[in-house]
Amino acid sequence: MERSKLEKFRSPSRGNGLRALVPLRPGELLFRSEPLAYTVCKGSRGLVCERCLCRKEKLLRCSQCKVARYCGSECQKQAWQDHKRECKCLKSSKPKFPPDSVRLLGKVVFKLLRESSCASEKLYSFFDMESNIQNLSEEKKEGLRHLAVTLQLYLKEEIQNASQLPPAFDVFESFAKLPSPCRLHHAEIKNGAILSSRCLHLVICNGFTISNGEMQEVGVGLYPSMSLLNHSCDPNCVIVFEGPSLFLRAVRNIKPGEELTICYLDVLMPSAERQKQLKEQYCFDCDCPLCKTQSKDADMLAGEVQAWKEVQGSLEKVEDLQSQEKWDQVLAICQTLINNYGDRLPDRNIYQLKMLDCAMDACINLGLWEDALLYGSRTLEPYRLYYPGFHPVRAVQVMKLGKLQQHQGLYPQALVTLKQAFELMKMTHGRDHSLVEDLMLLLGDCEATLRVA
Ligand SMILES: [Zn+2]
Numbered sequence: 001m002e003r004s005k006l007e008k009f010r011s012p013s014r015g016n017g018l019r020a021l022v023p024l025r026p027g028e029l030l031f032r033s034e035p036l037a038y039t040v041c042k043g044s045r046g047l048v049c050e051r052c053l054c055r056k057e058k059l060l061r062c063s064q065c066k067v068a069r070y071c072g073s074e075c076q077k078q079a080w081q082d083h084k085r086e087c088k089c090l091k092s093s094k095p096k097f098p099p100d101s102v103r104l105l106g107k108v109v110f111k112l113l114r115e116s117s118c119a120s121e122k123l124y125s126f127f128d129m130e131s132n133i134q135n136l137s138e139e140k141k142e143g144l145r146h147l148a149v150t151l152q153l154y155l156k157e158e159i160q161n162a163s164q165l166p167p168a169f170d171v172f173e174s175f176a177k178l179p180s181p182c183r184l185h186h187a188e189i190k191n192g193a194i195l196s197s198r199c200l201h202l203v204i205c206n207g208f209t210i211s212n213g214e215m216q217e218v219g220v221g222l223y224p225s226m227s228l229l230n231h232s233c234d235p236n237c238v239i240v241f242e243g244p245s246l247f248l249r250a251v252r253n254i255k256p257g258e259e260l261t262i263c264y265l266d267v268l269m270p271s272a273e274r275q276k277q278l279k280e281q282y283c284f285d286c287d288c289p290l291c292k293t294q295s296k297d298a299d300m301l302a303g304e305v306q307a308w309k310e311v312q313g314s315l316e317k318v319e320d321l322q323s324q325e326k327w328d329q330v331l332a333i334c335q336t337l338i339n340n341y342g343d344r345l346p347d348r349n350i351y352q353l354k355m356l357d358c359a360m361d362a363c364i365n366l367g368l369w370e371d372a373l374l375y376g377s378r379t380l381e382p383y384r385l386y387y388p389g390f391h392p393v394r395a396v397q398v399m400k401l402g403k404l405q406q407h408q409g410l411y412p413q414a415l416v417t418l419k420q421a422f423e424l425m426k427m428t429h430g431r432d433h434s435l436v437e438d439l440m441l442l443l444g445d446c447e448a449t450l451r452v453a
């Protein structure tokens, strides 16, 4: 990037942050970065290329460790520098496999030993990153100690003692810098592959969950400069990925000096729940306008309390089945709940909305296009309410809907929907993003068909 549009600053109440240097407009690209290090997450291992993160049926296996997989020899070649030393560690650990966080930190160690400064550290380096150690419970610290030992064992093929680590690299403290769910992975707290379409670029503490264009989690990476971004439930910037590359864009008009913010979590949560999660995972109290006014809570929890509590109670089960790709079971549960509670819960109730979303995804995976379109259409209005303005999650949802309409031969409707998706996506993803290229092809097809008709 020629002239920087943003700078690091210290805010009295929030520690480090990033602010605008010049007036910014929606859609403007503010920062792009390759990760310092990244790895596919557990749930995606064997399904996506470890270099470009694209999903492919048949992947090539690294002939040395037989663990790393690539979409082709080009990606394998490109990945070798980053994989060379971990390859030996992976091989010697077999049949065990390190937790995601251990593998990720292993990659950080080798990267720091190889390169003195990385582009992703332009504004803030790995050593600058804060670790939150002082806020951790004893139990969490114990978990980190356990991980530190696991890392040392995992690396022992290449690194036998602390003097071989990068200067000033503290293994224990480094774990405390990692994204927290990733940190806890040794306990298998959550299945890594969250396949829901809602699951956006969850930014976690210092790390980022890398989502593919369709907003499914595929990996986890460290982008030290971006860990300066503070949170707002109603942010003025968004992060979108293309493979492992990260793009930060403005989604509003932003004045010089104004702080840049992104949203660390899924916004489909009432204020109290958001506050709780932010406190637990990131150790702060959110004072954004949305939290102060709690203005969307009434909509989020609209309808009969008994009914939404029941729906809410089934979500975990549904998400679990989703991660196992048991689509017919997902659909069966969603359908039952939607049919039972449909008249007592409006679609804007967030639990009902999540069910509609899951039902749509299940239908897509089962090839039930008509039903997918029915469920999906019901999510559009609530999405507009909860993801207002330019939001990548809504952009992708609108595109999905357009695709479904086109598939059903509803060309005039599809054209309108796809154009809407384009208006959103050129701001959130940028015109060069591969998903936007796909979208333009769909639009072209749709227009051509209408011309002939
Ligand atoms: Zn690849």
Ligand SMILES: [Zn+2]
Pocket: 062, 063, 064, 065, 066, 067, 068, 083, 087, 088
């Ligand atoms: Zn290998």
Ligand SMILES: [Zn+2]
Pocket: 232, 233, 234, 274, 286, 287, 288, 289, 290, 291, 292
């Ligand atoms: Zn907030």
